Amino acid sequence: MNNKKTKECYFCVNNLEVDYKDTRTLKRFINFYMKILPGKRTGVCAWHQRKLATAIKRSRVMALLSATHK
Amino acid sequence: MSKTKKSTIGHYEMLFIMPNKFTEDEAKTVIEKVEKTIADGSGQITSREYWGKKKLAYEIKHNSYGYYSLCEFDLEKNALAAIDQSLRLSTDVLRHQIIIKKSKTEEELAHDKKINEKIVAKKAEEEKEAKLKEKKQADTPEATPKAAPKKEKRTDMKDLDEKLEGILSAKDLI
Numbered sequence A: 001m002n003n004k005k006t007k008e009c010y011f012c013v014n015n016l017e018v019d020y021k022d023t024r025t026l027k028r029f030i031n032f033y034m035k036i037l038p039g040k041r042t043g044v045c046a047w048h049q050r051k052l053a054t055a056i057k058r059s060r061v062m063a064l065l066s067a068t069h070k
Numbered sequence B: 001m002s003k004t005k006k007s008t009i010g011h012y013e014m015l016f017i018m019p020n021k022f023t024e025d026e027a028k029t030v031i032e033k034v035e036k037t038i039a040d041g042s043g044q045i046t047s048r049e050y051w052g053k054k055k056l057a058y059e060i061k062h063n064s065y066g067y068y069s070l071c072e073f074d075l076e077k078n079a080l081a082a083i084d085q086s087l088r089l090s091t092d093v094l095r096h097q098i099i100i101k102k103s104k105t106e107e108e109l110a111h112d113k114k115i116n117e118k119i120v121a122k123k124a125e126e127e128k129e130a131k132l133k134e135k136k137q138a139d140t141p142e143a144t145p146k147a148a149p150k151k152e153k154r155t156d157m158k159d160l161d162e163k164l165e166g167i168l169s170a171k172d173l174i
């Protein structure tokens, strides 16, 4: 099941900015336990992964995303 | 970017939550109050957005629902702390978050436009190719068996054709 195809960064490919209010997009990059997925797995580049991590944390502060799965 | 920043005015974005004890109208008066505090601190509100009542991802002070409101404003940098403090002390606002928002320069906007155009062009091309492929597949005799799609990815086109022919001839026999 190892996907050897090199993934491209979602934000670079679509020329999008990471927005902490856009929870629909952010949810693509967290797992069931609401943990931030590694960039290695999602294909997000290092620069966007940093922005993504802050964005997810910001939306947790504003209760847009929960920090735990329950 | 530049080390010597002349302007003392920053562009900020603020999202805040009001508790569920308010009605919709009361929440709107609270928003007006908040906007007034910004205006009193010589700030200028550039855009506002009311999200309405939303379920919170977790309870905040026993509220599971809250009214969200978003606003953007220009403000002098040293006046920000006072507004932040007053909002933190206010009981009308459950939680707020102020974020520095970079407004894009014209150069950046033009660059963005270019890239977006490129993306659109690329997508259109990809769609064309996909359509061509579909046509090719439609031209070749159909009635692919149900098991075929999984194998399709791994086998080359030549192999597929051979297999297809084999299957079709077998069907003819039946």
Ligand SMILES: [Zn+2]
Pocket: A009, A010, A011, A012, A013, A044, A045, A046, A047, A048
């Ligand atoms: Zn990227």
